[in-house]
Amino acid sequence: MKKVYALNDLDCAVCAQKMQDAIAKLDGVLDAEVSFIKQKLTIETADDIDIDDLMKKVKKTIRKVEPDCEVVM
Amino acid sequence: MTRKQKKTLIRILISLVLLVAVWITDGFVTLQPAYLLLFLYGIPYLVIGYDVLRKAVLNIMHGQLFDENFLMAVATLGAVGTGEYREAVAVMLFYQVGELFQSYAVGKSRKSITGLMNIRPDYANIERNGALVQVDPEEISVGDTIIVKPGERIPLDGIILEGKTSVDTSALTGESVPRTLHAGDDVISGCVNESGLIKVKVTKPFDDSTVAKILDLVENSSSKKAKAENFITRFAKVYTPVVVCSAVLLAVLPPLVLRGDAVVWKNWIQRALTFLVISCPCALVISVPLSFFGGIGGASKCGILVKGGNYMEALAKTGIVVFDKTGTLTRGVFHVTALHPDTVSENALIELAAIAEYYSDHPIAISVKEAYGKDIDVSRITSAEEIAGKGVKAVIDGREVYVGNDKMMDKIGAEWHPCHKSAMGTTIHVTVGNTYAGHLIISDEVKPDAVAAVRDLQKENIRLVMLTGDTRAVGEAVAEQLGIGGVFTNLLPGDKVHKVEGLIDNKENNKTLAFVGDGINDAPALSRADVGIAMGAIGSDAAIEAADVVLMDDQPTKIHTAIAISKNTVKLVKENIIFSLGVKLIVLILGALGIAGMWWAVFADVGVAVIAILNATRALHIKKYSVK
Numbered sequence: 001m002k003k004v005y006a007l008n009d010l011d012c013a014v015c016a017q018k019m020q021d022a023i024a025k026l027d028g029v030l031d032a033e034v035s036f037i038k039q040k041l042t043i044e045t046a047d048d049i050d051i052d053d054l055m056k057k058v059k060k061t062i063r064k065v066e067p068d069c070e071v072v073m
Numbered sequence: 074m075t076r077k078q079k080k081t082l083i084r085i086l087i088s089l090v091l092l093v094a095v096w097i098t099d100g101f102v103t104l105q106p107a108y109l110l111l112f113l114y115g116i117p118y119l120v121i122g123y124d125v126l127r128k129a130v131l132n133i134m135h136g137q138l139f140d141e142n143f144l145m146a147v148a149t150l151g152a153v154g155t156g157e158y159r160e161a162v163a164v165m166l167f168y169q170v171g172e173l174f175q176s177y178a179v180g181k182s183r184k185s186i187t188g189l190m191n192i193r194p195d196y197a198n199i200e201r202n203g204a205l206v207q208v209d210p211e212e213i214s215v216g217d218t219i220i221v222k223p224g225e226r227i228p229l230d231g232i233i234l235e236g237k238t239s240v241d242t243s244a245l246t247g248e249s250v251p252r253t254l255h256a257g258d259d260v261i262s263g264c265v266n267e268s269g270l271i272k273v274k275v276t277k278p279f280d281d282s283t284v285a286k287i288l289d290l291v292e293n294s295s296s297k298k299a300k301a302e303n304f305i306t307r308f309a310k311v312y313t314p315v316v317v318c319s320a321v322l323l324a325v326l327p328p329l330v331l332r333g334d335a336v337v338w339k340n341w342i343q344r345a346l347t348f349l350v351i352s353c354p355c356a357l358v359i360s361v362p363l364s365f366f367g368g369i370g371g372a373s374k375c376g377i378l379v380k381g382g383n384y385m386e387a388l389a390k391t392g393i394v395v396f397d398k399t400g401t402l403t404r405g406v407f408h409v410t411a412l413h414p415d416t417v418s419e420n421a422l423i424e425l426a427a428i429a430e431y432y433s434d435h436p437i438a439i440s441v442k443e444a445y446g447k448d449i450d451v452s453r454i455t456s457a458e459e460i461a462g463k464g465v466k467a468v469i470d471g472r473e474v475y476v477g478n479d480k481m482m483d484k485i486g487a488e489w490h491p492c493h494k495s496a497m498g499t500t501i502h503v504t505v506g507n508t509y510a511g512h513l514i515i516s517d518e519v520k521p522d523a524v525a526a527v528r529d530l531q532k533e534n535i536r537l538v539m540l541t542g543d544t545r546a547v548g549e550a551v552a553e554q555l556g557i558g559g560v561f562t563n564l565l566p567g568d569k570v571h572k573v574e575g576l577i578d579n580k581e582n583n584k585t586l587a588f589v590g591d592g593i594n595d596a597p598a599l600s601r602a603d604v605g606i607a608m609g610a611i612g613s614d615a616a617i618e619a620a621d622v623v624l625m626d627d628q629p630t631k632i633h634t635a636i637a638i639s640k641n642t643v644k645l646v647k648e649n650i651i652f653s654l655g656v657k658l659i660v661l662i663l664g665a666l667g668i669a670g671m672w673w674a675v676f677a678d679v680g681v682a683v684i685a686i687l688n689a690t691r692a693l694h695i696k697k698y699s700v701k
Contacts, residue, residue: 009077011176012141013358014309035295036359037183037366042296064135067128 001051005041006072007034007062015066022061028054041071074177081173085166088121092162099159114158122149122165139313141353148349152671155339155346160671164350167672171679175359175686182363182690186370192244192263192284194228210262210279217275221266230262230282231273238269245287246626247376263287286617290378294369295362297381301646305361309354316661320348323665340667347664350674356653360685361646367692368642374695376625377635384621387604388639391535392584393576394632397569397598398541398551400591401608401629402526403517407436409444410498410518414511422511426503429467429476432457437501438465440515441476464501472506498547516547519554526629527555533636538576540569570597577603589632592616606632634698642692649685656681 010016016036023032023041028049033042041062045054055071062069074082095113119126122145129146137143145168152161196207198220205220210228213219218234221227227240239251242264251267254260260273263284279285298306324345328338365382372379379385399405414422427445430438431454442449455468463484464477475485482489482502488509492500498516502509520526530537538559541548548562561572577586588595588602591609596619599605607620609627617623624631660677663669 011172013355013362014141014313014353017306017309017358018137033296035362037179037363038187038295039183065132065137067131 001047001049002042002044003051005043007039007041008070008072009068010034010036010039010066011068012036012066015069019062019065019069022065023058026054026057026061075180078173078177078180081169084121085169085173088117088162088166091117091120092159092166096159111153111158114153114162118149118153118158118162118165121162121169122146125165125168139317139352141355144313144317144349144352148346148671148674151342151346151349155343157343157671164671164675167675168350168679171675171683174683175355175679178683178686178690179359179363182367182686182693185690185693186367192226193288194226194262194284197228198222198225210282213275213279215275215278219273219275221260221271221273223266223268223270225266227260227262227264227266227273228284229273229275229279230277231260231275233258233260234272234274236269236271238271239267241265241267242626245283245376247374247631248626248628281614286614287373287378290380290617290623291369291373294379294381295366297383299361299365299382299386299646301386301643301650302361302365302382305354305357305650309358312354313352316348316352319661320345320352323348343670344664344667347669347671347674348661350671351657351660351664351677353678355678356657356682356685357650359682360649360653360689363686364642364645364649364689364692367690368638368645371693371695371698372635372638375631375634375638375698377631377638378617378623378625379635379639380621380623384604385639385642387585388587388622388636389643390583390585391533391587391604391636392581393536393538393586394530395538395540395573395576395586395588395598395602396557396629397588397590397595398539398543398548399517400627401589402523402539402555403519403551404627405517405591407440407515408518409440409513410516411494411514412511413492413494413513415509417505417510422503422513425469425474425505425510426476426501426513428453428469429457429465429474429503431467433459433465435459437499437515441501441513444513474506475504476501478502519551520627520629522628522630523555526632527557529630529633530636531556533633535636538572540564540572542566566594566597569595570601573598573601577601587622587632589629590616590620591627592619606635637698638695645688645692649688652688653681653685 013036016034020032020034023029023043028046029043030046031044045051059071062071095117099110125142125145128142132140132143149161149165152164194210197210197213198205199208199213199217213229219229233254233256235256237255239253240260241251243249244265245261245263262282324342328341331337365385368385369379396402412419412422423445426441428449430441431449453470455471457465457467459465460477460481463481464475467474475481478501487504489502492512492514498514500512500514502512504510527537537557539548539552539557540561542564543562545562548560552560564572573588580586585603587604587606588598589606589608590599592607592615596615599607599619604622605620606622606624607616608624622635657677660669660673664674
């Protein structure tokens with residue numbers, strides 16, 4: 001499953017890279033891309049995963065790197 | 074400006090006014106006691122820096138040690154600690170000004186790039202219960218009839234049922250001359266309907282439509298990263314820790330070795346703080362992907378879809394371009410290009426051939442009928458029979474007519490002769506009642522801009538090779554007409570891949586090979602080449618899938634445009650890498666020597682980032698490439 005989310009207030013390009021690395025390591029995530037330029041998160045997950053639960057973890061990961069950055073659901 | 078940017082701007086202004094006020098007061102009056110001064114400078118510092126401090130604390134709790142905010146906080150608080158209050162406020166202020174510029178510039182270029190690619194149709198008009206309603210194009214199914222008014226974007230691929238209009242395809246092809254379309258013609262989503270109201274029968278669901286495919290391709294282009302991007306990503310990961318560690322060493326080692334007093338310690342700590350300010354690799358991390366994004370966006374505006382930054386890099390290094398002749402340099406459509414009658418008039422020759430071929434669907438027959446261009450009186454044909462691989466035999470006005478190739482002529486024992494005048498194309502002979510009437514030449518036409526395309530590429534010292542399945546005579550004639558030196562003829566589709574492989578093995582090391590095909594039967598060669606370029610791909614899904622670079626229209630001059638845009642983009646990336654790293658390195662050295670202070674450090678951080686971003690946006694300037 002491939003999903004794309006918009007990100008608000010992603011202000012730092014280095015953080016985007018850190019987020020990408022951290023999200024890609026989450027369980028059930030096959031691939032992740034955080035684009036600073038497009039302000040978008042693209043996430044590819046296994047099909048049998050609870051997406052709501054995963055997104056909670058994703059949001060937490062993002063907040064850890066950049067406290068102000070929000071995922072638009 | 075966004076709300077956040079406006080807020081930052083206001084904070085910058087307030088803090089600036091306060092700083093100047095305190096500075097002036099400080100100059101005239103000796104403020105006592107000392108902590109009063111700290112308190113007064115503390116106000117503008119907190120106004121401008123509170124969010125940085127907050128994030129720094131939060132990130133420490135999250136274990137993000139090398140975070141930009143944390144480093145700025147340490148650098149400025151360190152300056153406060155060494156008594157440089159003014160510098161501390163000013164550095165924070167300039168940092169925020171730089172960040173604001175940076176976010177504004179990135180926002181602006183993001184907008185202009187996405188604006189370039191804004192071909193997504195918002196709605197489709199469909200009749201429901203007698204009324205015209207606007208619905209999401211995704212809700213339309215195949216077979217539905219939609220209505221497109223003048224000025225609207227065509228939302229889905231389909232066939233015109235009613236109406237006549239001119240369509241602006243520039244968003245897809247970069248071609249500014251509108252196409253005129255009538256009932257029965259195919260329309261492609263993403264184009265703009267200019268003049269008339271049309272009713273369109275939808276042939277593909279939105280997800281499979283041309284516009285959805287192109288958007289998907291452009292959106293995903295950033296996932297195929299250029300080498301330069303990967304280099305920067307890896308570099309950024311080590312750069313910050315290395316600079317921070319150097320800063321710590323710089324603060325501690327020299328004073329220890331020199332057994333310095335408090336003044337010496339303060340001096341070296343100040344030098345170390347400048348390191349922290351320069352420790353963010355932002356300029357590179359933003360500007361390099363931004364350049365590629367801009368280059369890809371600019372190219373798509375010219376009707377050139379590049380599937381990733383890596384292909385831009387490869388295109389910029391093109392050393393050999395291999396053409397699959399048909400459909401790239403030639404139209405791939407057959408036309409009667411010459412009439413050479415022996416015993417009848419030109420009109421009679423083409424008329425006889427057209428009538429004889431009346432019942433045939435062979436491409437040659439179609440081109441003959443097209444060349445004749447008049448209605449055919451079927452009653453003149455008594456009988457007609459196709460002879461596979463040779464031609465047709467027909468009885469017209471009671472006379473036996475043969476239309477066919479050399480083999481046909483030999484078979485019926487006609488007194489024919491080969492064409493002496495034209496080397497290009499296929500010769501079709503005509504006999505009437507046992508008399509040789511003459512022959513016509515059918516050939517594929519060279520595209521009008523093929524000569525210019527070849528010349529442009531040769532100017533760049535790019536070697537050109539043409540591959541074709543056609544006969545040696547035809548292939549060499551086309552190559553000669555265009556001025557291409559390397560020709561390989563009589564090739565089967567599999568041979569083309571072998572030729573491409575051979576050329577790849579023998580090319581210069583740092584150069585790449587681009588293969589240009591029309592997407593028909595050449596997918597293996599497209600994928601084997603360093604860069605596979607598909608031409609005239611509008612509406613051809615197979616070509617869009619197989620190629621790395623897709624030319625939406627069929628102009629071969631676009632190959633040069635694609636290479637020029639790529640070269641420009643790669644040049645900007647190199648400029649930015651050298652400039653950013655150079656300035657940072659120089660300021661680091663000068664900082665370590667105690668020559669460059671905090672001010673220089675701020676410039677090396679955000680100043681350089683802003684300049685690099687502005688330079689990167691030049692990748693968007695594509696006017697100079699637009700086709701005349």
